[in-house]
Amino acid sequence: MSMPAITLLTDFGTADGYVAELKGVLVSLAPSVPIVDLSHDIPPQDIAFGRLTVARYWRRFPVGTVHLVVVDPGVGTARAAIAIASEGRYLVGPDNGVLSPALFSLDARVVQLPVDPAASATFHGRDVFAPVAARLALGASLEELGESYTSPVRLRTPPPHRDAHGLLHGEVLTIDRFGNIITNLLTRDSSGMVKIGGRAARLVRTYGEAARGELVALIGSSGFVEVAVREGNAAAALGIERGAAVVLG
Missing domain, CATH: 3.40.50.10790 (S-adenosyl-l-methionine hydroxide adenosyltransferase, N-terminal)
Structure with a gap:
């Protein structure tokens, strides 16, 4: 071994x-x-x-x-x-x-x-x-x-919530070094729109499905929905920080 x-x-x-x-x-x-x-x-x-x-x-x-x-x-x-x-x-x-x-x-x-x-x-x-x-x-x-030790600090990722209209509301968890915006939204559907910072991003399966400079959303390798700009920095483009609201619908 x-x-x-x-x-x-x-x-x-x-x-x-x-x-x-x-x-x-x-x-x-x-x-x-x-x-x-x-x-x-x-x-x-x-x-x-x-x-x-x-x-x-x-x-x-x-x-x-x-x-x-x-x-x-x-x-x-x-x-x-x-x-x-x-x-x-x-x-x-x-x-x-x-x-x-x-x-x-x-x-x-x-x-x-x-x-x-x-x-x-x-x-x-x-x-x-x-x-x-x-x-x-x-x-x-x-x-x-x-x-x-029976009382360690346990921090959880906040869950998203669905409103009366069926829209899923979440928040930005973190931003990676590429400027990709990682949210707490979860979905298995690679269609629809994500709204963030006054902009809308269509859901795609891969970065390659987006045009250069296009704002898109996709299911990242962590399983959470991410917002990205192909070959760009989504967080900088939108002026987004951790905790910002995001909506999937």
Whole structure:
């Protein structure tokens, strides 16, 4: 059996030494364990964006994988540090909702991690989470690492709602690096119109069905309806931000 990997998702960026310090701890404690950089470009302190990112990938990795997630604006406060076992994978990070996707599985187990008084109050990623991730990757059981924790923060994607006329009302969840507008709308029908920012976008199946510069909507790889401009930036074109209203009809 191959050694499980440790994945890294942070808002640290790569211009400073923070990611390097995380990796220094990991390779010192678990030198044989592969480390997979997922992204260090989560917008700073953006728990919601981090949560949606975790939702996309955490099940895509093999059983035994340890996901280390550090988007932690409350570092050093009373927020708990936690580790989760869920569907055969492990997640380690702050209890601020960023790890929510793994908490809704029926077999999810959570422990609260002790925080050494000597740990930096501004860098639990290095001093608390990374050592735990290394121990899990080396075979430690979840219960060895902390006390059972029954009240973790669980954040959910808000559901859309249908009005009396049959129109589905939702909101913008996030905007990706292409400027695509990802909503909470769900549909299996690749026809109809999406209204957003005073504009209407026809639903298509692929980007290739749109003309260059055309505003369209489609079902993205996450399953949610996205609004895009072919070879352009929909969010910039519409001046749209997270939380904006969107209607499917």
